[in-house]
Amino acid sequence: MRIRYFLLIVINFLCLSSLRSQNTEVKGVWRQVAPGMAGSNRAIFTDAVDANKIWLTPDMGNDYVSVDAGKHWESCIPINEVWTKRIPLSDECVVSDHKDNNIVLSLNKKQLILSTDGGKNFKKITHFNKGKAPSSLWYSATPHPVEKGTWFLGNGLDNKYVRTGTNPNPLDGIDLQAPKVWKVTNITSNKRTIEAIDNKGMEDATAVFKVFCHPNTNQYPEMLFAATSTGFYRKRNALKAWEKLLAGSIKADYRWDGKKLNVYALQQTTYSLKGHLLLSKGGVFKTTAPEKIKGEKDWEDKTEGLALDLNQLKINKHYFQTMVKGWFDLKKEEEKKIKLPQQFLQDYTEIFCDPTNADKVYLSVWGGSLLKPIIGGVWSSQNGGDQWFAAMRLGSGFQKDPYWKIAQPGKTNRNADPGVAENKIPDFVHYENRGVRAIAISADGTLYAGAFKGYHTYKYDAENDFWTSVDNTRDGELFYGHGNNDTGAFGITPDIHRPGEMFLLQYEASAYKSTTSTHPEFPGIVGVKRIPALIDIGPKWAPGQPFNAPITIASHPADPDIFYYISQRSGEVRKCRFDENTHVTMGKPIEVPPVISVPKMKCIYWSDLQIARDGQTMYALAEVIDQDNRPMGQTRIYNPLPQKGIYKSLDEGKSWKCLNQGLPETAGGRNQQKQVVGSNSACAKTLLMSPDNDQLLYAAVKKYHAPEGKKGMVNGGLYRSVNGNESWDKLQIPEGIRSVWDVWLHQDKGQTRKIYIAGGGMEKAEDSGEGGVWVANYKANGEYKKEDWQKIFDHPFVCHVRTSPVNPDILLVATRESYANGKRDAGTFYSTTGGGLQQKNWIKFNHGRGGMMIGDIQFDSGNPKRVWCAVESSGIYTALLPINEQMAP
Numbered sequence: 088m089r090i091r092y093f094l095l096i097v098i099n100f101l102c103l104s105s106l107r108s109q110n111t112e113v114k115g116v117w118r119q120v121a122p123g124m125a126g127s128n129r130a131i132f133t134d135a136v137d138a139n140k141i142w143l144t145p146d147m148g149n150d151y152v153s154v155d156a157g158k159h160w161e162s163c164i165p166i167n168e169v170w171t172k173r174i175p176l177s178d179e180c181v182v183s184d185h186k187d188n189n190i191v192l193s194l195n196k197k198q199l200i201l202s203t204d205g206g207k208n209f210k211k212i213t214h215f216n217k218g219k220a221p222s223s224l225w226y227s228a229t230p231h232p233v234e235k236g237t238w239f240l241g242n243g244l245d246n247k248y249v250r251t252g253t254n255p256n257p258l259d260g261i262d263l264q265a266p267k268v269w270k271v272t273n274i275t276s277n278k279r280t281i282e283a284i285d286n287k288g289m290e291d292a293t294a295v296f297k298v299f300c301h302p303n304t305n306q307y308p309e310m311l312f313a314a315t316s317t318g319f320y321r322k323r324n325a326l327k328a329w330e331k332l333l334a335g336s337i338k339a340d341y342r343w344d345g346k347k348l349n350v351y352a353l354q355q356t357t358y359s360l361k362g363h364l365l366l367s368k369g370g371v372f373k374t375t376a377p378e379k380i381k382g383e384k385d386w387e388d389k390t391e392g393l394a395l396d397l398n399q400l401k402i403n404k405h406y407f408q409t410m411v412k413g414w415f416d417l418k419k420e421e422e423k424k425i426k427l428p429q430q431f432l433q434d435y436t437e438i439f440c441d442p443t444n445a446d447k448v449y450l451s452v453w454g455g456s457l458l459k460p461i462i463g464g465v466w467s468s469q470n471g472g473d474q475w476f477a478a479m480r481l482g483s484g485f486q487k488d489p490y491w492k493i494a495q496p497g498k499t500n501r502n503a504d505p506g507v508a509e510n511k512i513p514d515f516v517h518y519e520n521r522g523v524r525a526i527a528i529s530a531d532g533t534l535y536a537g538a539f540k541g542y543h544t545y546k547y548d549a550e551n552d553f554w555t556s557v558d559n560t561r562d563g564e565l566f567y568g569h570g571n572n573d574t575g576a577f578g579i580t581p582d583i584h585r586p587g588e589m590f591l592l593q594y595e596a597s598a599y600k601s602t603t604s605t606h607p608e609f610p611g612i613v614g615v616k617r618i619p620a621l622i623d624i625g626p627k628w629a630p631g632q633p634f635n636a637p638i639t640i641a642s643h644p645a646d647p648d649i650f651y652y653i654s655q656r657s658g659e660v661r662k663c664r665f666d667e668n669t670h671v672t673m674g675k676p677i678e679v680p681p682v683i684s685v686p687k688m689k690c691i692y693w694s695d696l697q698i699a700r701d702g703q704t705m706y707a708l709a710e711v712i713d714q715d716n717r718p719m720g721q722t723r724i725y726n727p728l729p730q731k732g733i734y735k736s737l738d739e740g741k742s743w744k745c746l747n748q749g750l751p752e753t754a755g756g757r758n759q760q761k762q763v764v765g766s767n768s769a770c771a772k773t774l775l776m777s778p779d780n781d782q783l784l785y786a787a788v789k790k791y792h793a794p795e796g797k798k799g800m801v802n803g804g805l806y807r808s809v810n811g812n813e814s815w816d817k818l819q820i821p822e823g824i825r826s827v828w829d830v831w832l833h834q835d836k837g838q839t840r841k842i843y844i845a846g847g848g849m850e851k852a853e854d855s856g857e858g859g860v861w862v863a864n865y866k867a868n869g870e871y872k873k874e875d876w877q878k879i880f881d882h883p884f885v886c887h888v889r890t891s892p893v894n895p896d897i898l899l900v901a902t903r904e905s906y907a908n909g910k911r912d913a914g915t916f917y918s919t920t921g922g923g924l925q926q927k928n929w930i931k932f933n934h935g936r937g938g939m940m941i942g943d944i945q946f947d948s949g950n951p952k953r954v955w956c957a958v959e960s961s962g963i964y965t966a967l968l969p970i971n972e973q974m975a976p
Contacts (some may be wrong), residue, residue, distance in 0.1 A: 089644040097896075105146060113611030113700075114299060114952075114969040117915075117935035119962055121559040121566035121615045122507035122596045127573075128544060131527040132181035134949055135230075136188040138345070138531035141557075142181050142206075144571035145543065145973040147960035149937045152178040152206065153569075156533065157557025158545055158608065161573035162937035163206070169904035169913045170939045174200055174209045179245060179497070184238075185228040190275060192227035192238065196260075203275050212274075218281035218406025221269065229299045234255025238271045239284075239311065241295030243793060245467050247436040248455040250336065252358060252414045256292060263291045269312060274787040277926075279923040288328030290317045299450045302343040307378055312350070314339035319352050333372060333383050340448075342438040349445040350377045352386065352471070353438035363424050365396065369430035371450070371472055386409065390432070393450075395462060397427040399490035402460040409458040432458065435466070437525075441532040446471040447477065447549065448535055450897040462522035464538050467549070478539060478547065479503055479554060484517035497549035503554035506561055507596065508543040510624040511631040522531065544571070566599075566612030567606045570636065570935075572962030577638050577655070577956040578694070578943035579963060584647035588950020590640045591615060591963045595633040597623040598640065598652070600963070612965060620670045621652075635661075635670075639696040646702075648963060651740060653693040653707060657681070660740035673740035677709060677729045682732065687722055689726035695774040698968055699781035699811075707811060708774040709745070710755050711791060715849045716772065716886075717940075717959075732769035735812045749808075750816030751801045754789040766794035770803065772828045772886075784808040786815065787844065789826040790856065793807075803827050804857070805844055807869050819871045819880070820844060825856025832865065832892040839865045841895055844876075851907045858883035858907070859902055860922065864960075867972065879922030880929060883907035887944045893951045896921040899932075901941040913938060915956060919970055936964050 124401045127146045134140035141150040143162065147407070148170075150163040164173050179196040191202040191209075199212040208691035226243030242261055249257045263911070266286035268545075273279045273950075294316040301310035319333040335354040347496045355727045356369035372388025374380050397407065404427070412422035433452050441447035450466040460482070463477025476495050477485070480502050485491055491499045505511070524541035528534050535557070536549040545554035559568045577595040582588040582600065589601040604614040625632035638655035648665050651673070658679035661670040677691045699704040709732060710716070712725040732747040747769040755765020770791035779781035788803035802825045806815045819826070829845040847858020862872055862882035879898075880888075884905035891897035898918045904910040914933040922928055939960040947953035953968045 088951075094716060098853065109550055114967045115558070115711065115932070115934060115968045116611055117933070117956070117964040118602065118611035119568050119570040119572045119964050120612050121568035122572070122593065122599060127541040128525050129178045129541065130181075131525045131535045131537055131544070132176075133527045133529040133535070134188055135183045135185040136528040136530055138340065138905065139535065141527070141529065142176060142908070143537075143571055144176045144178055144181075144799065145571070146541070147573045147575060148175060149573050149939065149961040151571040151573075151665075151757050152572075153557070157280075157535070157544070158569060160557075161935060164939075165208070165913075165931040166917060166936070166938070167914070167931070168938045169442055169593075169910045170937075171904060173938060174211065176774055179224075179226045179243075180228050181226050181231075186230060186233070186235065190230075192274075193226055194226050194240070195221065196224055199225065199271075201274065212279070214277075214279070215271075216278050216398065218283075219777050220281055220284070221262055222764075223262045223265060223267075227295050227298045232300055232302050232304050234272075235409045236273045236275055238274055239298050239300060240269045240271060241296035241298040241313060241315075242267045242269075243296055243315070243942075245334065246294065247453050250355070250455070251416070251457070255357065255415045256294070256336070258316075259294055261294055263506065265316070267293050267295045268311065272409070272659045278804055284322070286329070289313070289315070289320055289324070291398070292511075293317045296338050299341065301378060301454060302348065302687075310378060311337075312377060314352065318874065322681065331382075332377070332380055333386060334371065337610070338436070338438050339436050342440045342442055344445065346443075347375050349440065350374050351389075351438055351440050351448055352621060353435055353652075355436070356434045360415065360425070363426050365425055365428045365431070367428070369432055369435075371438065371448070373472055387472075392475040393435075393466065394430040394432055395430045395494075396489040397431050397460060398429060400460075400462060400488055401484055401517050401683070402427075402462070403517070403520065404460075406458040407460040410460065412596060413457040431460075439528040439534065441528060442530060443532040447532065448472055449528065450475075451526045451536065453524050454521040458520045459522070461518055461520060461522040464519065465526065465534070465536055465547070472630060477960070478549075479523065479536060481505065481538065481544075483516045483778055488517075496550065500574065502552055503538065503545055504556065504561070505539065505543065506556050507566060508539045509540050510622055511542060518672045526853050542574075560609065562606060562614065563820055564616050564908060565602060565604055566616070567609045567611065567614050570612075571862060573960065574595075574962055575960045576942065576957035576962045578957045579945045581641045581701070581945065581948035583644075583652075583948075585948075587946065587947060589947065589955060590637075590650075592637050592640060592957070593962055594636060594655075595623075595704060595911055597633060597635050598637045611967070617652070617667065618663070619668045620665075622668075639693045640700045641696040641705075644698055644700045644702055651694060651696065651705070653691070655690055658693075660707075660736075660743075662740070668775040674736070674738075674742055674843045676743035676745075677726075679726075690724050691729060691731075692725050697774065697776040699776070702783075703737060703739050704808075704811065705740050706774060708732070708786075710766055710772065711753065711770040713757055714950065715793070716789070723759060725756065727754070727758055727764040729755065729769050730765070731755050731771075733771060733774055733784075733812055743846065746812045746903050747815070748813070749817070750806055751788055751791075751803060752787065752794055753801050754794050757792070761794045763795050766795075766796060770801075771814065773807075773830050775830050775832065778834055779837070782809060782811040785830045785832070785842075785847075787830045789828055789847065789890050801972065805830060809869075818869055818870070819862065819873055819875075821857065821876050823852075823857030824861075828886045829888050831888050831890065833895050834892075835895065839867075841865055843888045845888040845900065847905065848885040849884055849903065849905050852883060855905070855907065856884065858885055858905065860885050860888050860898075862922070875879040880916070881916075881924055882912060884913075887941065889946055891946050891951060892948070897947065897970065897974060898922055899954055901944045903940055913940075915941065917954075917968060919974055925941050932968075933967070935966070936960050 092443040098960040184190040193200040223242035227241035231237035266283040301307040372386035465479035468476035577592040637652035643649035750769035755768040773787035833841040848855025887901040943957040
């Protein structure tokens with residue numbers, strides 16, 4: 088009988104059935120769209136029983152699960168949980184019990200986090216009926232082979248980032264006085280206990296990388312093994328001391344076939360210098376009798392074939408020298424004297440054995456904190472370590488370097504399509520200098536790897552020696568995302584000349600265009616295509632760096648082939664043509680330092696680029712960035728010094744002037760010490776140009792700190808300019824509103840009929856002011872009275888509001904977490920009744936999307952049922968609202 092498994096998100100059966108169907112008209116579920124790039128995965132984990140179940144933990148913080156071997160991914164963040172209250176998956180260990188894979192344990196730093204429903208819900212283990220947990224980082228866990236509820240845990244840390252010759256055994260976070268292996272019983276009940284395994288025989292200065300029991304519990308009922316930073320250990324029973332069977336920093340994996348236990352130990356490479364020669368020591372060792380061997384001489388050395396002659400490879404010598412300098416902490420350019428070795432062992436970081444075949448073994452290479460001359464991010468043996476070959480061959484060197492024709496005959500092709508990540512490493516770069524950040528192997532032997540610094544996730548077809556993406560699928564010029572994008576997004580902007588095509592501003596992934604094309608294998612999403620001028624490879628001195636990074640974009644009002652954008656990294660206003668691969672820099676409203684290091688770049692956050700009908704007049708908003716409205720969470724890179732507010736250009740973006748007259752005067756931001764900086768800014772959140780009058784502008788202004796040198800806060804409000812930003816007047820709105828985050832105009836048959844505002848904040852109401860959405864009948868003269876406004880949605884923090892272009896009764900709003908209501912109900916809501924304060928008028932709409940802050944929402948310009956949202960740290964989502972044909976003609 089097939090073992091039952093569960094999705095790791097709370098989603099009803101109807102949505103789940105729709106998600107798995109071949110019907111492209113999936114409704115009521117948010118789905119991420121391509122380019123589907125996982126954002127530098129820290130770790131990949133697989134289920135012990137279900138070969139189709141995989142977890143990803145990317146570095147932006149969103150976690151993902153797939154229950155169909157990477158064909159579709161969903162967020163593991165509970166759909167109605169807010170970002171700051173989530174329980175993130177571990178970077179070190181997520182493991183299910185092979186006896187009952189509904190039990191899943193996640194080790195997150197010093198926390199043990201348990202799921203008893205296959206990962207649908209996790210809870211922290213905070214109490215033991217007997218015993219006390221150690222004050223050390225957790226790293227490894229294994230369930231007992233037969234005893235229900237019994238687990239063995241190991242204290243350790245991932246040393247692949249920091250291990251060097253000068254720091255060979257980093258132990259930050261490890262209590263040297265405490266044992267390193269622990270036993271937990273009755274893990275799912277209130278009778279749960281924890282006890283230390285006697286540490287005698289194991290060095291105190293040890294980090295445990297893997298702990299496991301001997302599977303033959305009849306013959307070896309208490310035998311434990313531990314691969315650690317000081318060696319591979321065996322413990323026969325509770326009365327015996329640990330025995331060191333192999334020295335060095337050891338990673339290990341094993342396969343039990345019912346009769347024989349095959350153990351592979353990776354002795355991580357160490358380097359030494361003999362004059363100007365670099366020597367390597369380490370490799371792969373194997374035993375089929377771990378319960379009997381006595382020491383290192385009893386292991387089979389399977390290292391032959393792994394040593395490389397760097398003189399025969401067109402490597403980047405600078406990477407080699409950087410690695411040597413970092414490993415030995417060399418001074419005065421001593422690294423330049425070190426010769427390229429003829430026998431070079433890479434610093435392998437992980438080893439995995441196929442659970443279905445003991446002869447299939449894989450090694451991975453990750454650069455960690457050092458640039459390295461990496462050749463092949465994954466190495467494989469199909470015959471028990473007797474022969475090795477590079478199983479992941481990225482870059483052009485494998486086709487061109489003659490070395491491989493001899494060293495690896497028949498395996499010289501590039502067998503991994505970089506897909507959307509291909510511009511991270513242009514063709515002139517022979518080898519990627521970071522390798523594979525994470526690998527995992529499933530119950531059926533399928534290998535998964537996070538390559539290109541973890542930006543791209545693949546699975547390996549060992550029979551055909553080929554890697555396929557599990558992030559997205561390329562079909563001609565289109566990409567279809569699988570749903571694990573984690574590179575962040577700035578916004579979604581309609582192409583005013585092409586209904587149904589939206590600009591998708593995806594931070595590091597640059598900008599894409601949505602299409603109306605669908606794919607039967609990926610229901611609920613649409614294909615996206617590249618914009619040639621925005622394929623982002625960076626300058627020659629920094630290949631692969633996302634230097635374009637469009638942060639706001641707008642179409643030319645008359646020419647459908649021209650658009651403009653402002654770069655988040657450079658601050659430049661650029662003009663592009665769809666049919667060309669170049670862009671022209673028009674100007675730079677605020678100077679941005681030209682440095683590559685993002686924390687030093689001090690960017691300006693631009694939004695709401697608007698272009699008047701003359702094609703010459705432009706407006707843009709330079710936003711004040713702080714904790715409550717941070718984009719991408721990277722507050723450190725935004726510059727609080729320059730004047731923020733509303734900028735105007737009269738010469739197609741060549742020159743700009745900030746005109747804030749009449750807007751509340753505030754600080755320009757706060758520095759890293761949270762000190763108020765700047766004295767002449769306006770803290771606007773939305774700039775909107777009237778669709779029927781280029782001189783008529785609206786601004787949503789939020790409450791913010793008074794200028795530098797003054798105390799207190801300055802209230803925001805709704806403002807209007809009738810003279811193209813020369814001056815601003817405050818409009819009357821309800822008195823309780825102190826921060827306005829968004830303003831929206833609804834048009835019907837070419838006439839503006841309604842005006843909407845959204846407001847609130849993350850603090851309590853007495854600080855942030857009243858939150859929600861209000862609507863008023865539009866008045867061209869701007870003479871609103873407080874009583875003209877009707878509140879139609881109640882929430883302490885609403886950041887966006889939009890109406891359907893074909894029906895004003897269909898609304899979409901975005902909310903954020905607020906202390907005013909205990910951080911409840913963050914996310915998206917929609918209404919088909921024009922809103923209202925009764926709960927029945929609004930439907931919470933979070934299915935399929937993680938609980939991060941939403942930076943933009945939009946209705947599709949072509950399909951009246953389709954909506955979009957841009958989410959901090961996890962890209963672009965789209966969905967079809969479950970509304971009938973009469974509502975959306």
